Amino acid sequence: MSDSAPGTFRYHRTVEVRFRDLDPMGHAHHSLALIYFDVAGRADLTSIDYILAEIVIRYHARTHFPDTLDVAIRATKVGGKSFELEYEVRSGTGELLISGKTVQVMYDYSASASKVIPDDIRERIATYEG
Amino acid sequence: MSDSAPGTFRYHRTVEVRFRDLDPMGHAHHSLALIYFDVAGRADLTSIDYILAEIVIRYHARTHFPDTLDVAIRATKVGGKSFELEYEVRSGTGELLISGKTVQVMYDYSASASKVIPDDIRERIATYEG
Amino acid sequence: MSDSAPGTFRYHRTVEVRFRDLDPMGHAHHSLALIYFDVAGRADLTSIDYILAEIVIRYHARTHFPDTLDVAIRATKVGGKSFELEYEVRSGTGELLISGKTVQVMYDYSASASKVIPDDIRERIATYEG
Amino acid sequence: MSDSAPGTFRYHRTVEVRFRDLDPMGHAHHSLALIYFDVAGRADLTSIDYILAEIVIRYHARTHFPDTLDVAIRATKVGGKSFELEYEVRSGTGELLISGKTVQVMYDYSASASKVIPDDIRERIATYEG
Numbered sequence: 001m002s003d004s005a006p007g008t009f010r011y012h013r014t015v016e017v018r019f020r021d022l023d024p025m026g027h028a029h030h031s032l033a034l035i036y037f038d039v040a041g042r043a044d045l046t047s048i049d050y051i052l053a054e055i056v057i058r059y060h061a062r063t064h065f066p067d068t069l070d071v072a073i074r075a076t077k078v079g080g081k082s083f084e085l086e087y088e089v090r091s092g093t094g095e096l097l098i099s100g101k102t103v104q105v106m107y108d109y110s111a112s113a114s115k116v117i118p119d120d121i122r123e124r125i126a127t128y129e130g
Numbered sequence: 131m132s133d134s135a136p137g138t139f140r141y142h143r144t145v146e147v148r149f150r151d152l153d154p155m156g157h158a159h160h161s162l163a164l165i166y167f168d169v170a171g172r173a174d175l176t177s178i179d180y181i182l183a184e185i186v187i188r189y190h191a192r193t194h195f196p197d198t199l200d201v202a203i204r205a206t207k208v209g210g211k212s213f214e215l216e217y218e219v220r221s222g223t224g225e226l227l228i229s230g231k232t233v234q235v236m237y238d239y240s241a242s243a244s245k246v247i248p249d250d251i252r253e254r255i256a257t258y259e260g
Numbered sequence: 261m262s263d264s265a266p267g268t269f270r271y272h273r274t275v276e277v278r279f280r281d282l283d284p285m286g287h288a289h290h291s292l293a294l295i296y297f298d299v300a301g302r303a304d305l306t307s308i309d310y311i312l313a314e315i316v317i318r319y320h321a322r323t324h325f326p327d328t329l330d331v332a333i334r335a336t337k338v339g340g341k342s343f344e345l346e347y348e349v350r351s352g353t354g355e356l357l358i359s360g361k362t363v364q365v366m367y368d369y370s371a372s373a374s375k376v377i378p379d380d381i382r383e384r385i386a387t388y389e390g
Numbered sequence: 391m392s393d394s395a396p397g398t399f400r401y402h403r404t405v406e407v408r409f410r411d412l413d414p415m416g417h418a419h420h421s422l423a424l425i426y427f428d429v430a431g432r433a434d435l436t437s438i439d440y441i442l443a444e445i446v447i448r449y450h451a452r453t454h455f456p457d458t459l460d461v462a463i464r465a466t467k468v469g470g471k472s473f474e475l476e477y478e479v480r481s482g483t484g485e486l487l488i489s490g491k492t493v494q495v496m497y498d499y500s501a502s503a504s505k506v507i508p509d510d511i512r513e514r515i516a517t518y519e520g
Contacts, residue, residue: 014274018299022154023152024153024154031422031424052449053449054449055446056444058443059441059445121433123520136353149429161293163294164294165408172328182290182319183319184317185290185293188313278420283408283409364412
């Protein structure tokens with residue numbers, strides 16, 4: 001995932017590194033990766049009833065402050081009941097800092113069970129595809 | 131508030147400083163004060179319909195990692211529609227690190243207006259008094 | 261401080277509310293106030309050797325997600341050894357959400373004692389004044 | 391990794407879920423996984439010069455508040471220049487909530503290059519093994 005060209009992600013958002021993101025080493029704490037991924041995906045996908053099943057994160061370089069990060073996101077696999085999102089976080093100068101993917105499983109909260117991805121959601125997810 | 135003897139607070143909880151609480155200076159970021167206060171008050175008071183109106187925080191010494199803090203809390207004023215809580219955060223060795231107070235206003239969410247503190251709540255708040 | 265007209269603050273920054281800022285009530289947790297204040301002041305003032313002595317925060321309205329906040333800051337008092345900063349956080353529509361002030365004391369870390377504000381720092385602080 | 395019996399981890403720590411860990415869904419935000427892992431490993435391993443290269447997290451069940459979590463950690467692979475740590479986070483009742491692993495690469499900050507794990511570090515890591 002680290003070798004994707006920046007151009008292959010159609011969906012991008014920016015996020016400002018905050019002073020509070022830093023840890024005693026002076027770089028963004030590694031847990032911030034998941035908050036930066038969030039920034040990219042949340043506003044459009046929160047209304048979807050999924051649960052987060054798995055996350056993989058790779059750290060390529062330290063995240064500094066201050067900086068305006070570019071967070072790119074795309075849907076790479078849309079299965080029957082689950083879908084995968086892939087992320088790349090780059091510094092203001094374009095350096096790849098963090099990459100990762102998340103696996104989401106559609107979930108019926110009333111039935112407490114996974115469920116098939118409905119067609120309209122399938123379409124909404126597809127807007128993240130390249 | 132900084133000159134209160136530790137013994138005057140009847141209600142105490144402990145909270146572990148986390149590595150993630152630290153900022154680049156190597157001490158707990160000052161916003162953690164409000165999370166440490168939270169630790170003391172939340173579990174018992176969250177079901178109360180209040181809004182937080184004002185907070186005062188005084189920093190006496192740096193909060194280090196690792197440490198187990200003592201967070202003390204007491205109700206100092208219980209008015210008609212509002213009540214005040216006072217806090218002291220001490221290090222494992224008893225040094226006063228942070229003190230503060232919060233002013234809460236009872237709130238009727240359905241009417242979007244402040245309201246008089248009901249008697250049962252008044253009693254629950256009183257359990258924090260010295 | 262809540263009655264200041266927006267125009268009286270010369271120094272403004274914007275900060276994006278993050279999904280992670282929210283608490284179970286669906287609004288930014290009250291500790292975020294200090295992180296939003298930070299956003300405004302840090303980049304220019306971190307190199308100054310001060311310690312944070314006191315903070316006052318007033319909550320006027322809930323902070324929602326998503327939103328782009330305006331954080332305004334000004335120096336209100338510059339004393340011999342300390343200075344005060346005042347903050348206002350407004351929603352994207354201009355509603356006052358949070359106001360506050362912080363009291364900073366100049367500190368000589370090598371001598372472990374407060375110290376007089378040097379002239380060049382005094383000038384840098386003055387850039388925040390209205 | 392999710393099928394490990396609890397008994398196979400020799401090293402355990404507890405961490406209190408904080409109110410601030412929660413997100414609008416009322417469960418700990420998924421980024422907290424990395425802070426809970428941290429709690430287990432940091433105090434003993436921070437002085438080791440490594441960089442975090444990769445993280446895998448699996449979410450098995452929601453983390454509730456209040457709760458006292460058990461965080462278990464063990465070293466699963468110790469290679470020439472890198473080592474892997476495995477984690478399990480369980481609720482107070484013993485339910486598996488989160489599992490994961492982190493890959494650390496030894497790093498010589500002065501030379502800006504990865505380096506071979508020294509023998510004393512190799513031993514310290516080994517204390518996490520089952």
